[in-house]
Amino acid sequence: xxxxxxxxxxxxxxxxxxxxxxxxxxxxxxxxxxxxxxxxxxxxxxxxxxxxxxxxxxxxxxxxxxxxxxxxxxxxxxxxxxxxxxxxxxxxxxxxxxxxxxxxxxxxxxxxxxxxxxxxxxxxxxxxxxxxxxxxxxxxxxxxxxxxxxxxxxxxxxxxxxxxxxxxxxxxxxxxxxxxxxxxxxxxxxxxxxxxxxxxxxxxxxxxxxxxxxxxxxxxxxxxxxxxxxxxxxxxxxxxxxxxxxxxxxxxxxxxxxxxxxxxxxxxxxxxxxxxxxxxxxxxxxxxxxxxxxxxxxxxxxxxxxxxxxxxxxxxxxxxxxxxxxxxxxxxxxxxxxxxxxxxxxxxxxxxxxxxxxxxxxxxxxxxxxxxxxxxxxxxxxxxxxxxxxxxxxxxxxxxxx
Numbered sequence: 001x002x003x004x005x006x007x008x009x010x011x012x013x014x015x016x017x018x019x020x021x022x023x024x025x026x027x028x029x030x031x032x033x034x035x036x037x038x039x040x041x042x043x044x045x046x047x048x049x050x051x052x053x054x055x056x057x058x059x060x061x062x063x064x065x066x067x068x069x070x071x072x073x074x075x076x077x078x079x080x081x082x083x084x085x086x087x088x089x090x091x092x093x094x095x096x097x098x099x100x101x102x103x104x105x106x107x108x109x110x111x112x113x114x115x116x117x118x119x120x121x122x123x124x125x126x127x128x129x130x131x132x133x134x135x136x137x138x139x140x141x142x143x144x145x146x147x148x149x150x151x152x153x154x155x156x157x158x159x160x161x162x163x164x165x166x167x168x169x170x171x172x173x174x175x176x177x178x179x180x181x182x183x184x185x186x187x188x189x190x191x192x193x194x195x196x197x198x199x200x201x202x203x204x205x206x207x208x209x210x211x212x213x214x215x216x217x218x219x220x221x222x223x224x225x226x227x228x229x230x231x232x233x234x235x236x237x238x239x240x241x242x243x244x245x246x247x248x249x250x251x252x253x254x255x256x257x258x259x260x261x262x263x264x265x266x267x268x269x270x271x272x273x274x275x276x277x278x279x280x281x282x283x284x285x286x287x288x289x290x291x292x293x294x295x296x297x298x299x300x301x302x303x304x305x306x307x308x309x310x311x312x313x314x315x316x317x318x319x320x321x322x323x324x325x326x327x328x329x330x331x332x333x334x335x336x337x338x339x340x341x342x343x344x345x346x347x348x349x350x351x352x353x354x355x356x357x358x359x360x361x362x363x364x365x366x367x368x369x370x371x372x373x374x375x376x377x378x379x380x381x382x383x384x385x386x387x388x389x390x391x392x393x394x395x396x397x398x399x400x401x402x
Contacts, residue, residue: 040203072115141176149190228303235300284296308365
């Protein structure tokens with residue numbers, strides 16, 4: 001497929017030598033002014049789908065809405081290192097720092113602005129529109145619009161309203177690996193997307209092996225965790241837990257086995273970002289928040305200490321492993337008690353309709369854990385709307401057939 005000259009120039013700035021054919025199509029869709037949704041696996045290179053159009057559009061502004069500050073800081077640091085005018089506005093900045101960013105915006109010297117959805121409540125889009133032509137609004141990890149919007153971050157539900165109030169509607173690009181088919185129409189509606197072009201890529205990743213272990217008690221979980229670490233921990237391991245308390249407890253347990261290698265990461269531990277992103281710690285214990293695209297290098301092992309709340313969450317977290325294409329493993333430690341802990345967490349959701357849907361997805365996750373026959377990859381990808389029909393041959397269930 002022929003690549004436009006302006007796209008080639010943007011690739012040079014981003015130091016990208018080659019684009020895959022399935023990346024060129026959504027980039028062209030955005031440049032053609034079409035609202036676009038892309039469903040693609042982790043490590044696909046979804047960031048390029050808006051970074052290239054942002055550079056091509058030159059003096060026009062691209063606003064990127066991200067779920068996590070760690071992700072925002074990581075992206076901006078990389079782009080600034082390439083000499084690209086990317087900045088962010090968030091609560092970690094001092095007032096003088098925020099004023100300086102606003103001055104640069106007023107002067108039209110910003111190409112990409114990264115924000116969290118809560119920033120929209122300050123009326124930031126209207127301030128930007130006074131001095132900038134907003135050409136593109138990007139909602140990264142767009143599954144959060146529904147899964148987090150109805151649960152604990154209502155600002156996600158208001159994105160479409162704020163964008164819809166602009167004098168000239170910008171192009172909207174929504175990106176995700178785990179927006180399941182039944183959620184996608186609602187996501188589009190909540191984001192005020194019109195005449196949407198949809199691009200879907202297979203979520204199957206041949207370099208990632210899925211394993212599961214039954215661990216009925218806390219002692220069993222710790223034993224399986226220790227065994228898995230001894231057998232498979234080589235470079236960097238992420239251990240996911242469902243609660244902050246579990247993160248702290250598991251991190252303390254692993255610290256005894258691996259002194260000075262372990263760090264705990266959750267919303268109350270934002271100071272730990274630097275150690276995590278620079279690779280100074282090789283064992284990270286975290287909540288599911290770390291699954292949202294934060295680029296932790298050389299991860300070849302993901303361990304789920306608790307059963308995730310859905311197969312989408314499970315896939316998203318597992319996808320932190322093997323992002324550079326290396327062989328990697330995702331190991332699920334399943335305790336029946338996790339199901340009841342999950343029900344208690346879901347019970348806090350106010351929206352009755354979404355709470356019922358979350359319970360159905362938790363039931364689906366439990367069934368997946370109990371299933372000892374069907375290929376784990378096939379079941380998981382089918383739930384995510386993928387058409388993969390083969391057997392992976394290497395998951396726990398497939399190994400039993402060999």
